[in-house]
Amino acid sequence: MLKVRNLDAGYGKLRVLKNISLHVDKGEIVTMIGANGAGKTTLLSAIIGLVRAGSGEIVFRNQDCTKKAARWIVAAGCVLVPEGRQVFATMSVEENLILGGYVLQKAEGKRAVDKELGHQYELFPVLRERSRQLAGTLSGGEQQMLAMGRALMSRPRLVMMDEPSTGLAPLVVRDIFRVIARLRDEGSTVLLVEQNARAALAIADRGYVLETGKIIVQGPAEDLLANQDVQRAYLGREKIE
Amino acid sequence: MRDSKLLKIALLIVLVIGVQELTTVTDTQYYLTQLTMSAYYALLVIGLAVVMGYAGQISLGHAGFFAIGGYLSAALTTHNLVALQANPVIHGLGSLGMLVSGQDIYGEQLLVVAPWAACIFAVLMAAIIALVIGIPVLKLKGHYLAMATLGFGIIIYRIGLATEYFGEADGISEVPGFTLLPAIGSFGPISVSGDFGLRVENYYVAWGLLVIGLWLLLNLIDSRVGRALRAIHGSEEAAEAVGIDTAGFKLKVFVLSAVYAAFAGVFLTHYNGGIGPSEASVMKSVRYVALVAVGGMANVWGTLIMGVGLTFLSLRGVFGSYDDAVFGAILIVVMLFAPDGILSMNVKALFAGRRTTDEHEAKNA
Numbered sequence: 330m331l332k333v334r335n336l337d338a339g340y341g342k343l344r345v346l347k348n349i350s351l352h353v354d355k356g357e358i359v360t361m362i363g364a365n366g367a368g369k370t371t372l373l374s375a376i377i378g379l380v381r382a383g384s385g386e387i388v389f390r391n392q393d394c395t396k397k398a399a400r401w402i403v404a405a406g407c408v409l410v411p412e413g414r415q416v417f418a419t420m421s422v423e424e425n426l427i428l429g430g431y432v433l434q435k436a437e438g439k440r441a442v443d444k445e446l447g448h449q450y451e452l453f454p455v456l457r458e459r460s461r462q463l464a465g466t467l468s469g470g471e472q473q474m475l476a477m478g479r480a481l482m483s484r485p486r487l488v489m490m491d492e493p494s495t496g497l498a499p500l501v502v503r504d505i506f507r508v509i510a511r512l513r514d515e516g517s518t519v520l521l522v523e524q525n526a527r528a529a530l531a532i533a534d535r536g537y538v539l540e541t542g543k544i545i546v547q548g549p550a551e552d553l554l555a556n557q558d559v560q561r562a563y564l565g566r567e568k569i570e
Numbered sequence: 571m572r573d574s575k576l577l578k579i580a581l582l583i584v585l586v587i588g589v590q591e592l593t594t595v596t597d598t599q600y601y602l603t604q605l606t607m608s609a610y611y612a613l614l615v616i617g618l619a620v621v622m623g624y625a626g627q628i629s630l631g632h633a634g635f636f637a638i639g640g641y642l643s644a645a646l647t648t649h650n651l652v653a654l655q656a657n658p659v660i661h662g663l664g665s666l667g668m669l670v671s672g673q674d675i676y677g678e679q680l681l682v683v684a685p686w687a688a689c690i691f692a693v694l695m696a697a698i699i700a701l702v703i704g705i706p707v708l709k710l711k712g713h714y715l716a717m718a719t720l721g722f723g724i725i726i727y728r729i730g731l732a733t734e735y736f737g738e739a740d741g742i743s744e745v746p747g748f749t750l751l752p753a754i755g756s757f758g759p760i761s762v763s764g765d766f767g768l769r770v771e772n773y774y775v776a777w778g779l780l781v782i783g784l785w786l787l788l789n790l791i792d793s794r795v796g797r798a799l800r801a802i803h804g805s806e807e808a809a810e811a812v813g814i815d816t817a818g819f820k821l822k823v824f825v826l827s828a829v830y831a832a833f834a835g836v837f838l839t840h841y842n843g844g845i846g847p848s849e850a851s852v853m854k855s856v857r858y859v860a861l862v863a864v865g866g867m868a869n870v871w872g873t874l875i876m877g878v879g880l881t882f883l884s885l886r887g888v889f890g891s892y893d894d895a896v897f898g899a900i901l902i903v904v905m906l907f908a909p910d911g912i913l914s915m916n917v918k919a920l921f922a923g924r925r926t927t928d929e930h931e932a933k934n935a
Contacts, residue, residue: 404813
C-alpha cells in the first residue's frame with residue numbers, strides 16, 4: 330500500500346527525518362511511536378505532500394508520489410487526519426464533512442458525497458446530532474471524530490492519523506481507538522502516529538519507534554510491547570529491579 | 571439560504587429603483603452622479619472582499635488594477651491611429667471591426683480603438699498582470715501578497731505619472747462614451763458617458779453591473795469553490811490535507827478580483843470622460859481595503875453597503891480635505907472595535923472599551 334524508502338525531509342536547512350524506511354500493507358494498522366520532536370508529524374506531512382521530501386522515495390499504491398502536491402495524493406486515496414484536529418471552526422459540521430469529500434465530488438459528483446455523508450453519520454452518530462452546529466463549538470472528542478469523518482469522506486485507501494488522542498479524556502480516547510480498530514475490520518488501512526504508545530500498540534499490527542528522526546526499533550506490536558527498551562522509554566516502566 | 575439570497579437581491583433592486591424615483595420626485599437628480607460612481611467603486615470593493623475575507627489575503631494594489639482598466643481603455647479610445655493606418659496590425663484590427671473612425675472637434679480625421687475592444691483588452695491585461703504577480707506570491711503562506719501588490723500599485727502610479735502615452739500628471743481626458751446598445755426605435759441608445767441627458771440610464775447601467783457582479787460572487791461563495799475558500803481561510807493546512815489546491819484557489823480569486831477592478835476602471839473612466847494618476851495612488855488602495863474591513867471582511871453584503879455609503883459621502887465632499895485621513899481613521903477604529911465589520915458591531919461594547927476585541931478573540935479561539 331505505502332512504501333517509504335530512505336526518506337530525508339525537513340524544514341529549510343533543518344533535517345528532521347534521516348533515512349526513514351517503512352511500509353504499510355493493506356488491511357494493517359501500523360503505528361509510529363516516539364517522543365515529542367522525534368519527527369512523527371513531519372513524516373506524515375512529507376507523505377501527504379505538505380512538506381517536500383529532500384531525498385528518498387515515497388510510493389503509494391505503486392505510484393511514485395515523492396514530489397507530488399497534497400491534492401494529488403489525497404485524490405490517489407491517502408488522507409491525513411491532522412494533529413490538533415484542525416476542523417474548520419467557523420463552518421458547520423456538515424460543511425466540514427462535505428469539504429472532506431472535496432476530491433470525491435470532483436471525481437464522482439455530488440451524489441457520491443451525499444452517500445458518503447450518510448456513512449459517516451452512521452459511523453459517528455454524534456455528528457448527525459450536531460450536523461448544523463459550528464465545528465468550533467464541539468467538544469474535543471467530537472472534533473476528533475469530525476476530523477476523522479472528514480478524512481474518511483474521500484473514501485481513502487489509507488488513513489493517516491496524527492496523534493488522535495492528544496488532549497482528550499481517557500474514556501474518549503478509548504472510543505477513538507475503538508473506531509480506528511473498526512476501520513481496520515472494515516477493510517481500511519491505517520497509519521497511526523501516537524505518543525500514547527501503549528494504547529496505539531494495543532490495537533496495532535506492527536509498529537515503528539522513531540527517535541530524533543530515525544527509526545530505531547520496528548516489529549510486530551506484541552514484540553514492541555515486550556521490548557525492554559521500548560518499555561523503558563515509551564511505556565513508562567522504569568527498570569528498578 | 572438560497573431564497574434569502576434572492577430576496578436580498580430583489581430588495582436591492584427595488585431600493586435602486588426607489589432611490590432613482592425619489593431623486594426625480596424631489597428634484598435632486600444630481601445625487602445620481604455620485605451614486606453611479608459609487609456603484610463602480612463598490613464593484614471593485616466586493617471583488618476585493620472575496621480576496622480578503624475568503625482567501626485571507628490582502629491586496630494593496632487594487633487601485634492599480636482599476637487604473638490598468640481605466641488608463642488602457644482611455645488611451646486606446648482617444649489616441650489617434652490615423653498616422654498608423656498603413657501598419658498591418660492596425661489594418662487587421664480595422665478589418666475586424668475593432669476600430670472606429672470619426673472627426674475630432676477641429677474636423678481632423680480620427681481613428682481610435684472601439685470602446686468594447688479596448689475594454690476587453692484592458693480587462694485581459696489586468697487579469698494577465700494579476701496572474702503574473704499572483705503565481706509566485708500566492709504559493710507562499712502569509713501576507714506576501716500585500717507587499718507585492720503594494721509595490722505593484724506604486725509602479726502603476728509612477729507609470730501613469732511618467733508616460734506621455736498616459737498623459738503624465740494630466741491624465742487622459744475627452745474619453746468618448748461607451749455605447750453598450752445602439753438605439754432601437756425610441757429606446758436607447760444606452761451609452762456609458764457623462765452626458766447629463768443620460769444620467770438616469772447610466773445610474774441603471776452602473777447598478778445593473780454591480781448587481782450582476784454581486785450575483786456572480788454570491789453564487790461563487792455558495793458553491794463548492796466558496797466552501798473551499800472558507801476552508802482555506804479557516805485552516806490552510808487542513809484544507810490542503812483534504813485535497814484542496816489552496817494556492818490555485820487563492821490565485822483564481824485574486825485574478826477574479828483584479829478583473830472586477832479593471833471593469834470598474836473601464837466603466838468609470840468612460841462615465842467620467844477621463845482618468846488621472848490619483849486613481850492609481852496607493853491611498854486609493856488603502857481606502858478599498860478600509861471599505862472591505864468596515865464591511866466585515868468575509869461579508870459581501872456588508873462591504874457593498876459600506877462601500878457604496880462611504881464612497882458616496884466621500885464623493886459628495888462630506889469629508890472635505892480630511893478625506894484620506896477619514897478612511898485611515900476608519901480602518902483603525904474598525905480594527906480596534908469592530909473586527910467583524912461595522913454592521914455587526916456591538917454598540918454598547920464600544921463604550922465598554924476592550925470587550926469587543928476580547929469577544930472576538932474568544933470567538934476565534
